Amino acid sequence: xxxxxxxxxxxxxxxxxxxxxxxxxxxxxxxxxxxxxxxxxxxxxxxxxxxxxxxxxxxxxxxxxxxxxxxxxxxxxxxxxxxxxxxxxxxxxxxxxxxxxxxxxxxxxxxxxxxxxxxxxxxxxxxxxxxxxxxxxxxxxxxxxxxxxxxxxxxxxxxxxxxxxxxxxxxxxxxxxxxxxxxxxxxxxxxxxxxxxxxxxxxxxxxxxxxxxxxxxxxxxxxxxxxxxxxxxxxxxxxxxxxxxxxxxxxxxxxxxxxxxxxxxxxxxxxxxxxxxxxxxxxxxxxxxxxxxxxxxxxxxxxxxxxxxxxxxxxxxxxxxxxxxxxxxxxxxxxxxxxxxxxxxxxxxxxxxxxxxxxxxxxxxxxxxxxxxxxxxxxxxxxxxxxxxxxxxxxxxxxxxxxxxxxxxxxxxxxxxxxxxxxxxxxxxxxxxxxxxxxxxxxxxxxxxxxxxxxxxxxxxxxxxxxxxxxxxxxxxxxxxxxxxxxxxxxxxxxxxxxxxxxxxxxxxxxxxxxxxxxxxxxxxxxx
Amino acid sequence: xxxxxxxxxxxxxxxxxxxxxxxxxxxxxxxxxxxxxxxxxxxxxxxxxxxxxxxxxxxxxxxxxxxxxxxxxxxxxxxxxxxxxxxxxxxxxxxxxxxxxxxxxxxxxxxxxxxxxxxxxxxxxxxxxxxxxxxxxxxxxxxxxxxxxxxxxxxxxxxxxxxxxxxxxxxxxxxxxxxxxxxxxxxxxxxxxxxxxxxxxxxxxxxxxxxxxxxxxxxxxxxxxxxxxxxxxxxxxxxxxxxxxxxxxxxxxxxxxxxxxxxxxxxxxxxxxxxxxxxxxxxxxxxxxxxxxxxxxxxxxxxx
Numbered sequence: 125x126x127x128x129x130x131x132x133x134x135x136x137x138x139x140x141x142x143x144x145x146x147x148x149x150x151x152x153x154x155x156x157x158x159x160x161x162x163x164x165x166x167x168x169x170x171x172x173x174x175x176x177x178x179x180x181x182x183x184x185x186x187x188x189x190x191x192x193x194x195x196x197x198x199x200x201x202x203x204x205x206x207x208x209x210x211x212x213x214x215x216x217x218x219x220x221x222x223x224x225x226x227x228x229x230x231x232x233x234x235x236x237x238x239x240x241x242x243x244x245x246x247x248x249x250x251x252x253x254x255x256x257x258x259x260x261x262x263x264x265x266x267x268x269x270x271x272x273x274x275x276x277x278x279x280x281x282x283x284x285x286x287x288x289x290x291x292x293x294x295x296x297x298x299x300x301x302x303x304x305x306x307x308x309x310x311x312x313x314x315x316x317x318x319x320x321x322x323x324x325x326x327x328x329x330x331x332x333x334x335x336x337x338x339x340x341x342x343x344x345x346x347x348x349x350x351x352x353x354x355x356x357x358x359x360x361x362x363x364x365x366x367x368x369x370x371x372x373x374x375x376x377x378x379x380x381x382x383x384x385x386x387x388x389x390x391x392x393x394x395x396x397x398x399x400x401x402x403x404x405x406x407x408x409x410x411x412x413x414x415x416x417x418x419x420x421x422x423x424x425x426x427x428x429x430x431x432x433x434x435x436x437x438x439x440x441x442x443x444x445x446x447x448x449x450x451x452x453x454x455x456x457x458x459x460x461x462x463x464x465x466x467x468x469x470x471x472x473x474x475x476x477x478x479x480x481x482x483x484x485x486x487x488x489x490x491x492x493x494x495x496x497x498x499x500x501x502x503x504x505x506x507x508x509x510x511x512x513x514x515x516x517x518x519x520x521x522x523x524x525x526x527x528x529x530x531x532x533x534x535x536x537x538x539x540x541x542x543x544x545x546x547x548x549x550x551x552x553x554x555x556x557x558x559x560x561x562x563x564x565x566x567x568x569x570x571x572x573x574x575x576x577x578x579x580x581x582x583x584x585x586x587x588x589x590x591x592x593x594x595x596x597x598x599x600x601x602x603x604x605x606x607x608x609x610x611x612x613x614x615x616x617x618x619x620x621x622x623x624x625x626x627x628x629x630x631x632x633x634x635x636x637x638x639x640x641x642x643x644x645x646x647x648x649x650x651x652x
Numbered sequence: 653x654x655x656x657x658x659x660x661x662x663x664x665x666x667x668x669x670x671x672x673x674x675x676x677x678x679x680x681x682x683x684x685x686x687x688x689x690x691x692x693x694x695x696x697x698x699x700x701x702x703x704x705x706x707x708x709x710x711x712x713x714x715x716x717x718x719x720x721x722x723x724x725x726x727x728x729x730x731x732x733x734x735x736x737x738x739x740x741x742x743x744x745x746x747x748x749x750x751x752x753x754x755x756x757x758x759x760x761x762x763x764x765x766x767x768x769x770x771x772x773x774x775x776x777x778x779x780x781x782x783x784x785x786x787x788x789x790x791x792x793x794x795x796x797x798x799x800x801x802x803x804x805x806x807x808x809x810x811x812x813x814x815x816x817x818x819x820x821x822x823x824x825x826x827x828x829x830x831x832x833x834x835x836x837x838x839x840x841x842x843x844x845x846x847x848x849x850x851x852x853x854x855x856x857x858x859x860x861x862x863x864x865x866x867x868x869x870x871x872x873x874x875x876x877x878x879x880x881x882x883x884x885x886x887x888x889x890x891x892x893x894x895x896x897x898x899x900x901x902x903x904x905x906x907x908x909x910x911x912x913x914x915x916x917x918x919x920x921x922x923x924x925x926x927x928x929x930x931x932x933x934x935x936x937x938x939x940x941x942x943x944x945x946x947x948x949x950x951x952x953x954x955x956x
Contacts, residue, residue, distance in 0.1 A: 185828060222825065225817070234818055
């Protein structure tokens with residue numbers, strides 16, 4: 125465990141002043157990195173720090189503009205993922221490069237020697253997955269598998285090529301705490317076999333727990349090379365962010381008002397074969413409360429958001445009440461007119477039209493609720509550009525949206541800034557009810573902290589807020605109460621102070637109160 | 653009588669099956685080529701020209717295949733290299749094909765053609781009823797059946813077919829795995845063109861052995877629809893093609909007998925019956941989704 129290896133001692137992979145330009149922008153700028161054999165090496169950094177670009181160069185997906193890569197002491201140029209694999213580099217992507225319509229075995233076969241028969245790949249994958257504690261059915265279609273199982277495919281696919289170095293890109297961002305523990309065991313097994321791991325993450329606690337060394341990136345440059353176990357989370361965060369991240373401020377005691385959102389017996393059948401049906405969901409959110417809904421991706425979060433926002437109205441009008449009115453069959457604009465605001469998960473194409481300007485995007489979502497101020501001429505609906513631009517300016521100022529130009533296209537903003545704008549667009553209306561799905565997904569720490577603070581402030585001002593999130597840190601930061609969604613069922617809400625990470629993990633794995641009382645052994649078995 | 657009817661059904665279904673098999677492979681690779689009608693008519697005129705100028709109908713078949721493949725290369729260059737809109741380019745290809753074939757075939761109008769001779773299997777063709785139907789046919793019929801078997805094997809048994817399906821499902825991931833998306837799509841488009849050309853050759857060398865302008869008469873569109881309604885499964889395309897051919901021929905006979913049904917209704921029947929049958933076959937939405945190429949019609953530009 126604690127063989128603190130210097131970067132000089134016979135490194136497996138060595139990178140010297142690696143640089144990648146996109147146009148004139150240096151996504152990676154003179155990166156030095158060295159990974160020894162049997163080392164779990166962390167690559168830390170915020171979104172946009174250059175982690176993905178660096179890794180893509182190591183895996184041959186992108187070509188470096190300058191700098192050199194040494195493998196086993198020899199200089200190499202890695203022209204394609206195929207060459208990377210031949211050298212002995214395996215990669216597990218964050219956004220899985222899997223084919224949903226194909227089976228597990230077919231997916232694996234695509235990256236192996238075409239001469240190996242499919243049946244042999246299937247048996248090998250099955251036995252290998254068992255040996256590393258990642259059980260998989262080789263004949264299942266990927267479309268039917270959970271995110272955790274999909275990640276196993278990627279790992280097994282990488283392992284089948286017997287790599288010396290495995291690169292994992294944000295592997296735990298989609299896992300339950302129990303699934304993550306399982307993954308760490310696998311990583312320790314790999315380390316014990318003398319394989320190296322490059323572990324990309326922005327979760328400091330994980331990095332301190334499992335990594336031998338850490339390289340920290342910021343704005344494309346290395347800002348730290350350290351032994352994470354010798355550091356504190358605060359010192360690592362400083363290297364990552366550059367300044368101390370502002371903690372979110374929140375009052376311990378807030379008086380809650382009347383329930384503004386009431387959901388009773390909400391059941392929705394699956395709209396597509398890959399969707400999750402919602403089963404008998406009940407929840408209350410009172411004025412001044414932030415209800416966070418935790419859960420692993422693909423357990424009905426999207427479907428719940430669609431039902432709450434009215435994007436797909438539900439059959440039973442009484443199933444959803446907003447501000448005291450039954451709205452089950454009311455569409456999204458009708459619900460907005462009642463004072464509700466909604467922020468869907470996907471920034472591009474759902475929450476915003478990438479090719480349109482910020483002011484146009486503002487008009488699109490608020491053309492009905494702000495009809496009086498944005499549209500003139502009654503039925504003619506003449507767009508009042510001045511009023512809309514002024515509102516857009518106000519939103520950008522309030523949320524500190526950094527942009528180029530007065531009114532740029534939404535797609536030209538970075539993820540964090542666009543998300544700040546989208547959240548600000550709703551906050552600007554001071555909604556009585558706000559439902560947000562994944563408010564800070566893929567957003568850098570500074571923007572995330574700003575967004576979370578804004579959500580808490582909104583609740584403090586007397587609104588009811590629902591935050592659907594997979595990020596447990598975020599949930600504990602913002603939530604008054606926490607409920608967990610699993611396979612389309614929602615647990616009862618718990619006061620945030622009463623829940624531990626472990627307890628939430630069990631709930632996420634579908635272990636509800638009745639079974640949890642009978643002991644955690646059953647729970648551990650269930651969560652693989 | 654029954655034998656004669658069955659023979660005409662086979663002749664009517666063969667071009668649909670051939671063209672649809674080509675389009676099926678193209679679409680499985682994620683490319684939507686709406687130019688089937690245009691490639692088919694180019695194949696028909698090339699086939700007639702090849703047969704007429706050389707005097708050997710078999711050369712006509714080759715010319716049809718080559719003509720269709722070359723014409724599809726234009727579509728491939730526009731949509732894959734220049735990344736134009738696939739729907740618009742496909743429609744333009746059909747219009748261009750119809751016009752160009754009329755121009756090329758102007759001097760062939762009214763010239764009687766030579767019918768492609770049947771290939772007779774000894775012994776087997778002597779079997780009563782079945783023999784003349786299945787073993788005394790021209791080469792296009794045998795090729796159509798071979799195509800269904802071959803494409804089915806290629807897509808679901810061979811590794812190259814797996815790669816092709818992977819490209820149609822998620823071209824970004826396929827590219828990341830080092831599979832050559834653009835090259836495979838070029839080949840798939842050209843296979844589709846070659847099949848449409850072969851289907852056209854069947855029209856001008858077997859179905860009605862002569863050159864008539866617009867003689868494809870919408871069959872390319874039928875083939876396109878068959879692929880979708882058959883949820884991109886080769887055997888379902890075969891079934892769909894034959895149902896369409898059968899109802900089409902039977903309604904003609906029904907009209908000749910003069911039963912008391914409006915002829916417009918009978919003319920509509922093949923379309924309606926085929927759609928209903930294929931909807932029933934594909935009622936399982938999960939199977940349909942698994943078989944639908946998720947990247948169909950989406951442009952691919954590698955980020956390098």
